[in-house]
Every structure is written in C-alpha cells, then in structure tokens.
Amino acid sequence: MGSQLWLLRHGEAEPHDARPDPERRLTPRGEQQSRAAGAGLAALEMTFQAVYTSPKVRARDTALMACAELGVQPVEHAALAEGFDVGEAHALLLAHGPHARVLVVGHNPDFAQVVADLTGAAIDVKKGGVAGVRLAGATRGTLIALLRPRELSRLAARDRAAAVQAAATSD
Known part of the structure; x- marks a missing residue:
C-alpha cells in the first residue's frame, strides 16, 4: 500500500490587507469549505494516523473544522506556515510508520510544489481543496486524488x- 500524504489547503480567507498574514481569518465561505472538506473526506471513509496544521489562523481554523468532521485532533507544525517541502513531508510520514496516512493543512505555493516534486504533476490546489499522494519509496509518488471544494461539498x-434516508427507513 505505501504511505499516503493528504494535503488540505486552507479555506477562503480575509483579504491580505485585513490584518497581518498569520492572523488572517476564514471568511464564512472558507468556514463552509473547511467543514465540507472534513465531511467529504469522512464520506470517503478516510482515516488518518495524524493531522498537522500550519499555525496561521486560517489554516488552524480549517484544520479544526475539518477534523471535527473526521473525529481527530490536529497538531500545529511550524514548518507548514511557510517553506513546507518534500523533506518535511517525508519526516511527518516516517514518524507514523510505512503505511501511514497523514493529513497536512496549510498553504500554496508549498502544497503544489510538494505534489510536483513527488509526482511530477503540475496541479492547482484550490482553497478548501485536497490533494492525495501515495508514496512509493523515498522519492516518488503518485497523485491519487485532487478534489475541489465543490466536489468535497457534493x-x-x-x-x-x-444518513437521513437510512434513519428514515430504520423506523
């Protein structure tokens, strides 16, 4: 199976001039994207051995909302704030074993670059979107999922x- 790295880009945030970058908050749409990302991953029956988040407010709040849907607790990881790279990704995965599935919540352009470095794919991770990479060995991976916020919401x-239909028929 190999290990899997899942990358969730933070939801839509306030404009850059609203407050200092680390303190920018999610917009109402960003909050909805964050909840939908967690619910969408839960609908896919995804389980994660660990979830790490950037300490920036918009990413941390995205992680908290998504993780509420997934039933896990995120851990802040400073490298996700800026400069997250393949080496950091491998270190997080190795800490959880050879078949770990780890979710990281953070920012572009770092996430797009990590996916490109691992798979060779040039992708655009939308705000509130998710990319999944299966690692085969230490240096190469395969892009196994790229989900936009709209798809996660669906x-x-x-x-x-x-769930509503099942509850209605069980009465």
Whole structure:
C-alpha cells in the first residue's frame, strides 16, 4: 500500500490587507469549505494516523473544522506556515510508520510544489481543496486524488442524504 500524504489547503480567507498574514481569518465561505472538506473526506471513509496544521489562523481554523468532521485532533507544525517541502513531508510520514496516512493543512505555493516534486504533476490546489499522494519509496509518488471544494461539498451532501434516508427507513 505505501504511505499516503493528504494535503488540505486552507479555506477562503480575509483579504491580505485585513490584518497581518498569520492572523488572517476564514471568511464564512472558507468556514463552509473547511467543514465540507472534513465531511467529504469522512464520506470517503478516510482515516488518518495524524493531522498537522500550519499555525496561521486560517489554516488552524480549517484544520479544526475539518477534523471535527473526521473525529481527530490536529497538531500545529511550524514548518507548514511557510517553506513546507518534500523533506518535511517525508519526516511527518516516517514518524507514523510505512503505511501511514497523514493529513497536512496549510498553504500554496508549498502544497503544489510538494505534489510536483513527488509526482511530477503540475496541479492547482484550490482553497478548501485536497490533494492525495501515495508514496512509493523515498522519492516518488503518485497523485491519487485532487478534489475541489465543490466536489468535497457534493460528497458531504450525498453522505448526509444517505444518513437521513437510512434513519428514515430504520423506523
């Protein structure tokens, strides 16, 4: 199976001039994207051995909202604030074993660069979007998922609808 690195880009945030960069908050849309990301991953029955987040407010809040849907607790990791790279990604995965699935919550352009370095794919991780990479060895990986916020919302909505239908038929 190999290990998997899942990257969740923070949801939509306040404009750059609203406050200092580390303190920028999510907009209402960003909050919805963050919850939908967690619910969408939960609908896919994703489980994570660990979740790490940038300490920047918008990423930390994204992680908290997504993790509430996933039933896990995020841990702040300073390298995710800026300069997150393949070496950092490997270190996080190695800390959890050869078949770990780890979710990181942070920022572009770091996430797009990590995916490019691991897979050779040039991708655009949308705000509130997710990319998944399966690692095969120490240096190469395969892009296994690239989900936009819209797709995560649809997965979450289908899962909620199925839960409501199941509850209605069990009476």
